[in-house]
Amino acid sequence: MTALEAIFQRRCYRGKYKPVPVPREHLKIILEAGLAAPSGCNLQTTSLIAVDDPALLNQLQALSHSPAVKTAPALLFVLTRRVIAYEDKCFAVQDYAAAIENMLLALTELGYRSCWYEGHVTGPNRLGYRMAQLLSVPDEYELVCMLPVGVAEDAVPAPEKKPFEKRACFNGFSL
């Protein structure tokens, strides 16, 4: 699968996963893809945890009502440190978003599906905080995103998108 094919075939999948394990070597490649993303001033503010241990998975899955999270054979967690990179600027969000996109493309190429769970994790019910406790994440790291990984049980529809001409233009603003 070319990079462009992965970019255009990536989807957000919120359904159930097949009970097919994700081999550890695939998880490692996905994590490496995430770490290969650029970061502001090369500060590498993003760290990652993959979970495939069944007992730990069960504990984490018990905290969520999402069919995707509950049935995923592996979960990836994205941690950040919100440090200043340049003058008064922190690029931690940009850094982890680029890392997440890399992981989504890598897992698409490997035949898996996922979904970017961020609002669900950092919302008022503090799901991310409770998951971070189960994962023994120290206070200086913030758990900001969870990515289930697995083979989708159902078809994955494409989202409705605005047409190209409403979002992109050449040689000056004309949207």
Add this chain to the structure above:
Amino acid sequence: MTALEAIFQRRCYRGKYKPVPVPREHLKIILEAGLAAPSGCNLQTTSLIAVDDPALLNQLQALSHSPAVKTAPALLFVLTRRVIAYEDKCFAVQDYAAAIENMLLALTELGYRSCWYEGHVTGPNRLGYRMAQLLSVPDEYELVCMLPVGVAEDAVPAPEKKPFEKRACFNGFSL
């Protein structure tokens, strides 16, 4: 080039570009790749402008001292609208960062190099604001990033990165 190859071969390039044009069809593919990125609640907060018109390029390049920007045969600009997506959350930064990473991978596959110019653009000298004026960008859009695109004149060294074990782990935090 597979998605994983593009992910691992992408580099930040700050040197000069060869005087080789980037065909309009390549620019369009790169923009489409950016727009294919996910966005929080599918709000599609990211918009894009590509510039390949020589007169407009000259005006924009006159505002920067970067050898990459000054010699690039095309410049891409990333615009955002910081709207609330979910409860009190705005995912505009995540949205445009994922779009930028997609574009960086797409242009890598097409044989080009780029660099994520964000701090340079949104810094205190208001370069992004002045570029947005040249591009007739309305006030409700914020210009947050510029990506030069072209064929690199020089070799592109890999950045120094922390080892995998310092940034990623399995089944609990152990960094």
